[in-house]
Amino acid sequence: MLLSLMIFVPLLGMIVVLLLPRESDELIKRVTLGFTLIPLIIAAYLFINYERSIFGIQYPHGPVDWITAFNIKYYIGIDGLSVTLILLTALLGPICVLASWRNIEKGLKAYMALFLLLETGMLGFFASLDLFLFFVFFELTLLPMYFLIGVWGGPRREYAAIKFFLYTLFGSVLMLVAMIAVYLNSNVINGVAEGVRTFDILTLISLAATPGHALADPGFQMWVFLGFFIGFAVKVPIFPFHTWLPDAHVEAPTAISVILAGVLLKMGTYGIVRVNMAMFPEGLAIFTNGVGIVGNSLALLGFINIVYGSLCALAQTDFKKLVAYSSIGHMGFVILGLAAGNSEGINGAILQMFNHGVISAMLFLLVGVLYDRAHHREINGFGGIATKMPVYTGITTLAFMASLGLPGLSGFVGEALSLLGAFQEFELITILSTIGIVVGAAYFLWTLQRVFLGQLNPKYEDLPEINKREILTLVPLGILTIVLGIWPNFALDMFSESVTNLVNVLEAI
Amino acid sequence: MESLKNIESLAYFSPEILLVVFAAVVIITDLIIKNRESEIVAYISLVGLGCSLVAILITNSFISNNEPISLFFGMIRLDGFAVFFKILLLLATAATILFSLRSEELDIKLKGEYYALLLAVTFGMFLMASSTNLLMIFIALETVSLTSYILAGFLTHSPRSSEAAFKYITYGAVASGTMLFGLSMLFGMAGTGDLMQISAQIAAVLASGGVSTLSVLIAITFILAGIGYKIASVPFHMWSPDVYEGAPIPITAFLSVASKAAGFALFLRFFHVGFGKPEILQSIDWVFILAIVSALTMTVGNLAALPQRNVKRLLAYSSIAHGGYLLMGAVLLTPEGLGAIFFYLIVYLFMNLGAFYVVVLIANEAGTEMIDGYRGLASRAPLVAGAMAIFLFSLTGIPPLAGFFGKWFLFYAVIGEGLYWLALIGLLNSVVSLYYYARIVKAMYFETAEDTNGLSFSKGTFALLSVFAVPTIFIGLLNFFYTISDKITLQ
Secondary structure, three states: OHHHHHHHHHHHHHHHHHHOOOOOHHHHHHHHHHHHHHHHHHHHHHHHHOOOOOOOOEEEEEEEEEEHHHOEEEEEEEOHHHHHHHHHHHHHHHHHHHHOOOOOOOOHHHHHHHHHHHHHHHHHHHHEOEHHHHHHHHHHOHHHHHHHHHHHOOOOHHHHHHHHHHHHHHHHHHHHHHHHHHHHOOOEEOOEEOOOOOOEHHHHHHHOOOOOEHHHOHHHHHHHHHHHHHHHHHHOOOOOOOOHHHHHHHHOOHHHHHHHHHHHHHHHHHHHHHHHHHHOHHHHHHHHOOOHHHHOHHHHHHHHHHHHHHHHHHHOOEHHHHHHHHHHHHHHHHHHHHHHOOHHHHHHHHHHHHHHHHHHHHHHHHHHHHHHHHOOOEHHHOOOHHHHOHHHHHHHHHHHHHHHOOOOOHHHHHHHHHHHHHHHHOHHHHHHHOHHHHHHHHHHHHHHHHHHOOOOOHHHOOOOOOOHHHHHHHHHHHHHHHHHHHOOHHHHHHHHHHHHHHHHHHHHO | OOEOOHHHHHHHHHHHHHHHHHHHHHHHHHHHOOOOOOOHHHHHHHHHHHHHHHHHHHHHHHOOOOOOEEEOOOOEEEOHHHHHHHHHHHHHHHHHHHHHHHOOOOOHHHHHHHHHHHHHHHHHHHHHHHEOEHHHHHHHHHHHHHHHHHHHOOOOOOHHHHHHHHHHHHHHHHHHHHHHHHHHHHHHHHOOOEHHHHHHHHHHHHHHOOOOHHHHHHHHHHHHHHHHHHOOOOOOOOHHHHHHHHOOHHHHHHHHHHHHHHHHHHHHHHHHHHHOOHHHHOOOOHHHHHHHHHHHHHHHHHHHHOOOOEHHHHHHHHHHHHHHHHHHHHHOOOHHHHHHHHHHHHHHHHHHHHHHHHHHHHHHHHOOOEHHHHOOHHHHOHHHHHHHHHHHHHHHOOOOOHHHHHHHHHHHHHHHOOOHHHHHHHHHHHHHHHHHHHHHHHHHHOOOOOOOOOOOOOHHHHHHHHHHHHHHHHHHHOOHHHHHHHHOOOO
């Protein structure tokens, strides 16, 4: 019940916000903030009270019959992986509302309503234990995101919004076909259909591991693996499905970029762990067994993301686009770690998911702070900002260092673990992937130099310092990067049991 | 099963009789009243529909254990299938009358004829949903066609409308003629017009070598041409964009929903009852042939919709595409396929009529049917724009809107039969359709109008709008609507 409450409180908030008078901006903002704080409190409670030493689903709600004709149930619950991402989502909720406090000029009411709907979609997705429900929540994020980018975005917002929508929808139709195929085969054992079909993710996972079951057939697993994988790959995004991301990020308003990088990309990798790896280990093995191109393909995709994303970031002169491409690069480490399929790799990948959520959220918030003041993001158009905005410069430096993987900050741990895991399986690819780290250091340090150091651009003589509200949005994230850098077990403990179990399944293949 | 005789049948035929009676009342009232502005005939028609609905529900209670009742010596049949379609058609007609009341383009001098014809066409569609005899099928189809021609040309001052009517007649006459030829061939081979016996008869003469498979194939293909024309499937779809664009908007809405639904009712009964038997299907892979027709229909509809700037015409092509989606379910000859069609038709009724209602409203207020007229609608009329966005995204099939669940049901049925390729084509078509539906949303939300004055609508408008918008949001989320198809059997 607690979990359902958390998911649907933002939806309730949406209805409340829609009923408020359009002119009362302050009230709308406060109400929205309130409705995003409730999920945060619940998520924190769940995170703290989650029993770390036990593997399995906790705080379940359901299964409750929903659409009986297809045995679709309302069934939610959390394990260590999902509760970690739920905490991330719930934390970014109020932060984004605060980040939208002053810079949404028109249609504030609709903006906040859509944002709350988006939050319900994201929270529901991470908690779903029924494949159909999972898909519906996955898609529920599409509509609000389309409007949030399209209405409140930058000059090319229309193009960015429809591109985002078309790409994601294309991915999800393939997922839909795979999902239907899984459902139709869920009651076929040794070629004979008996009993009821199911969408229950946990049941499907155990069925897919039952010898003789249609779901356990390697050929079948390969096809449905591909269907789901492309759907999630568009979301991550994995090369070559990534081209929507820079457009969407550049055009989206700050808070929406934060959500996009912080949570929406994680939906892709979470889906890969939850469905592709846990449900179709045989399918996964085909792409990660290290034999030939196909056997290395997942690791190669991770490598391409890392190196290609970083090189693209290096070439950018738009601050936001740089951060967007760096996201592509950092998500590559997640893919690489997952491809490794061992304990270090998967733990590192999941930690990297959380870390990237925190760090990229910080980066986008920081870009937003600068943009709100200067109204442009051209890296070469600044210079010497440090003298005018020392606090801002300090926080940015922290975020940059965390992102480029400085030991002692959170980014390092996730990437190091991913690489450690991947090295055991794919030596050459892993070695080559480290180029991405070097390039990452290069573009962040170079940006630091161009924007903050050197001669102060006379245009920015009276640039105001970062204000309290903006600091408030950054502090929790900054603390997390430091804490996780020093004490990664804070997060690792949450999901290590789940990972151990997953690794056992994968290694049994 | 015994067929009831003529007099005995009348009680079961009361929904249809009531429609005819009220059509007559509308004409007589129109002659009597002097005030041409009066809307009384429209309200009489609505009352007629209400009475007919009650009669449908009463006759439905006569059906026990899903056992169909055969009327008029086996000419028509009363079963759950017919009842479902009658209710659906009735709702579509009621919506059309309400749209017509609010539409400003209709000629007020011809109200009596207009509403009487609407009732008459509904009567014809009822027959389409319940005919079980080749002759009756043709008569039903012609009743609908002839009245539709007049309704499409009802904007007497508009050359486009007259052109629409003319095109409709020309294409329609060819299609009807072709179909009649097919029906007569079939009758000649089977020696009976009764749909229940036809497949056994045909199988017998085929087995005895009396006729060749080719002649059966030709007969059925000709009949399908007639039906394909009604549901606007490729290659018989050419008439529909022009007719939809030229006809009054309420009539366009009516044709795109009711006419299509009635066409599908006829198609399903003809195919499932008459030719669903394996012995006829043996030599010809109907599923494959019709699957290709379905794939072509949705692809042509969607691709042709992409460049359209006129929203009415765009929705016309979109409705061709939806005909293609529905056809996927129809060709399967499985209970899942049927269930998917029933569910999809319910959803389609609300979302498509809703979209057309917004077109009526914008045509009244902004005086245009072009996409440009929708610019900045989100700030000028936020509720109308919001409703339109819901309809359009539901037509695309985006969760959690009902259109998604409708498509899910259809694709589930298609994949269940192993037709992965068809499902993939259908799904990719949905992605394509997003582009043109989103163009309207883009105009409404992302662009600004030159004229930024707010548009004001009456409370009744918003009430009617929510009648369509609320089900479009909730139908897919409620288990009840998925159980409807369990109650409908087609024997």
